[in-house]
Amino acid sequence: MPATQSLVTIKGRKDGLVLVMNEACAYRDLLIELKEKLAASTNLDQNGPVISVKIEVGNRYISTDQRDQLKQIIHSYDHLKVEAIHSNVLTYAELDQIKEQEKIVTMVRIVRSGQVLSVQGNLLLIGDVNPGGVVSASGNIYVLGSLRGVASAGQGEDGNNAVIVASIMAPTQLKIGETISRNERNTAEVLTERHRFECAYLDDHIGKIVIDHIQATIKKGNLPFTFNKM
Amino acid sequence: MGEAIVVTSGKGGVGKTTTSANVGTVLALQGKKVCLVDTDIGLRNLDVVMGLENRIIYDLVDVAQGRCKLNQALVKDKRFECLSLLPAAQTTDKDSIQPDQMKKIIDTLKADFDYIIIDCPAGIERGFKNAVAGADHAIVVTTPEISSVRDADRIIGLLEQEKQVSPPRLIINRIRQHLLKSGEMLEIDEIMNILAIDLIGIVIDDDGVISSSNKGEPIALNPSSKAAMAYRNIGRRILGETVPLMDLDEKQGFFHRVKALLGMR
Ligand SMILES: Nc1ncnc2c1ncn2[C@@H]1O[C@H](COP(=O)(O)OP(=O)(O)OP(=O)(O)O)[C@@H](O)[C@H]1O
Ligand SMILES: [Mg+2]
Numbered sequence: 184m185p186a187t188q189s190l191v192t193i194k195g196r197k198d199g200l201v202l203v204m205n206e207a208c209a210y211r212d213l214l215i216e217l218k219e220k221l222a223a224s225t226n227l228d229q230n231g232p233v234i235s236v237k238i239e240v241g242n243r244y245i246s247t248d249q250r251d252q253l254k255q256i257i258h259s260y261d262h263l264k265v266e267a268i269h270s271n272v273l274t275y276a277e278l279d280q281i282k283e284q285e286k287i288v289t290m291v292r293i294v295r296s297g298q299v300l301s302v303q304g305n306l307l308l309i310g311d312v313n314p315g316g317v318v319s320a321s322g323n324i325y326v327l328g329s330l331r332g333v334a335s336a337g338q339g340e341d342g343n344n345a346v347i348v349a350s351i352m353a354p355t356q357l358k359i360g361e362t363i364s365r366n367e368r369n370t371a372e373v374l375t376e377r378h379r380f381e382c383a384y385l386d387d388h389i390g391k392i393v394i395d396h397i398q399a400t401i402k403k404g405n406l407p408f409t410f411n412k413m
Numbered sequence: 414m415g416e417a418i419v420v421t422s423g424k425g426g427v428g429k430t431t432t433s434a435n436v437g438t439v440l441a442l443q444g445k446k447v448c449l450v451d452t453d454i455g456l457r458n459l460d461v462v463m464g465l466e467n468r469i470i471y472d473l474v475d476v477a478q479g480r481c482k483l484n485q486a487l488v489k490d491k492r493f494e495c496l497s498l499l500p501a502a503q504t505t506d507k508d509s510i511q512p513d514q515m516k517k518i519i520d521t522l523k524a525d526f527d528y529i530i531i532d533c534p535a536g537i538e539r540g541f542k543n544a545v546a547g548a549d550h551a552i553v554v555t556t557p558e559i560s561s562v563r564d565a566d567r568i569i570g571l572l573e574q575e576k577q578v579s580p581p582r583l584i585i586n587r588i589r590q591h592l593l594k595s596g597e598m599l600e601i602d603e604i605m606n607i608l609a610i611d612l613i614g615i616v617i618d619d620d621g622v623i624s625s626s627n628k629g630e631p632i633a634l635n636p637s638s639k640a641a642m643a644y645r646n647i648g649r650r651i652l653g654e655t656v657p658l659m660d661l662d663e664k665q666g667f668f669h670r671v672k673a674l675l676g677m678r
Contacts, residue, residue, distance in 0.1 A: 295569055313566050
C-alpha cells in the first residue's frame with residue numbers, strides 16, 4: 184500500500200467534522216493514523232466551541248468495543264464530541280434486535296384488572312385495558328379500544344420518542360420513557376366513558392361481512408384465524 | 414352427569430352466598446337434583462342462610478381428610494327432597510383442603526346431582542382456587558360499585574385462565590333504582606362495557622333478602638318479592654331458557670339496553 188494514501192480523511196462541514204475511514208486496511212492501522220491526524224491538526228482550536236464529529240467506516244463491521252475505543256480517542260480532545268459512528272455492516276444479531284424493536288405485536292384480548300401485558304416492539308391491542316390492567320412496550324402502544332388502565336411506552340432504548348394511541352383515552356397513568364403522567368379525573372368519570380367500537384370481518388358460516396362490537400367479537404372468539412394466531 | 418357452577422366475586426359481601434342459596438333453591442323448585450357446596454372454610458354461612466345449621470354432622474374437610482363418606486356429610490334440605498348441602502368446616506382454615514381433593518369431591522357429586530352450586534369465599538387465594546378446581550361454569554357476582562366491578566374484572570381475568578371453566582356469566586346484585594335514576598350508581602351498560610361478559614341476571618336491593626336470610630328461608634321461596642322473581646329467572650336462564658327481564662323499572666330506555674345485553678330484542 185503506498186504510504187501516501189491516507190486511511191483517515193478529515194472533512195470539515197458546516198455542522199462539524201466527518202472522519203471517513205478506509206474500509207479495507209487493518210483496523211489497527213486506522214487507529215494509529217487517526218491519532219496522528221488528530222495530533223497534527225493545527226486547526227483544531229482547543230479553546231473553541233464543541234465540534235461534533237461523525238465517523239463513516241463504510242463497509243467495515245465495527246463492534247461495540249471498537250466503537251467505544253474510537254470515541255475514547257476522539258474524546259481525549261475536550262472540544263470534540265462523537266455524534267454518530269456509521270457503518271454499512273450489521274451482524275444478524277443486531278438485525279434481529281432491530282427487527283424485534285420495529286415489529287408490531289398484535290393482541291386481541293381484554294387486559295383486565297391485575298393483568299400485565301408486556302411486549303418487545305410495538306403493541307397493537309385490539310380490545311380494552313381495564314382499570315387496574317397494565318400494558319407495556321419497548322416501542323409504541325396502539326389500543327383499538329378503551330385505555331382505562333396504565334400504559335408504559337418506550338420502555339426500551341430511545342424511549343422518549345414513543346407514542347401511546349387509544350380510541351378512548353381514559354388512562355389512570357401514562358408512562359413514556361421515564362416520564363410519568365397521572366390522570367386527575369376521578370374514577371367514576373373514567374368508568375362512564377362509553378364507546379362503540381366496531382369490527383368488520385367475513386363470517387365463514389354465513390359467507391357475509393359482519394359488523395359487530397369489538398367486545399362482542401372478542402367474547403365470541405370468532406375473529407378470523409389470522410387475528411387469533413398472533 | 415351434572416354441571417358444577419362456581420359463584421364467585423373477588424370482593425367480599427357482594428352476595429355470593431345469597432346467590433348460591435337462591436339459585437340452588439330455584440333449580441330445586443324446577444325439580445332438579447341440586448347440591449350446594451360451601452367452600453368458605455372457616456367462615457361458613459350457606460348453612461345459616463339455608464336454615465340447615467343444626468343438621469350438620471360432618472363437613473367438607475371431614476370428607477377430604479377421610480373422616481367420613483361423602484354421603485354422610487351431605488345435609489338434606491328440609492323443604493326439598495332434591496336439594497342437599499355440603500357444608501364448610503368452621504373450625505379449620507382454607508389450607509386444610511387442596512384443589513385436587515376439591516375436584517375429586519365435585520366430580521363425585523356430579524354423578525349424583527344435576528347441578529352443583531359452589532359458594533366461593535372472597536379473595537383470590539387458596540379458597541378461590543379450591544372453589545374453582547371442580548367447576549365447569551362460573552357466575553361472577555358484582556354490585557354496581559366501582560370497587561366491586563374492579564374485583565369482578567380481576568376474577569374474570571383469573572377465571573379465563575382456568576381452561577376447564579366455560580366463559581363466566583355475570584349477576585349484578587343490589588341494584589337500587591333510585592340511585593340508578595339519579596346517576597349515582599354505575600349503570601348496567603357501563604358495567605357491561607367494562608366487564609364484557611354475558612349477563613345472566615340483575616337483582617334489586619331488597620330488604621326481604623336480609624330478613625329471609627336471617628330466618629333461614631331463601632327469598633326465592635317467596636314468589637311475591639321482586640328479588641325472588643329475579644332469582645327464578647336466573648334459574649331458568651341457567652336451564653337454557655330465554656327469559657326476558659321483568660319490569661323492574663318504568664323507564665323504557667333502561668330495559669331496552671338491558672334486553673339488548675341479554676341478547677334479546
Ligand atoms: N339483593 C340483595 N338485597 C339486599 N341485601 C342483600 C342482597 N344480596 C345480598 N344481600 C345482603 O348482603 C350481605 C352479604 O351477602 P352475602 O353473605 O351473600 O355475600 P357474600 O358475597 O357471600 O359475602 P362473603 O364474601 O362474606 O362470603 C348479607 O347480609 C345479605 O343478606
Ligand atoms: Mg359468603
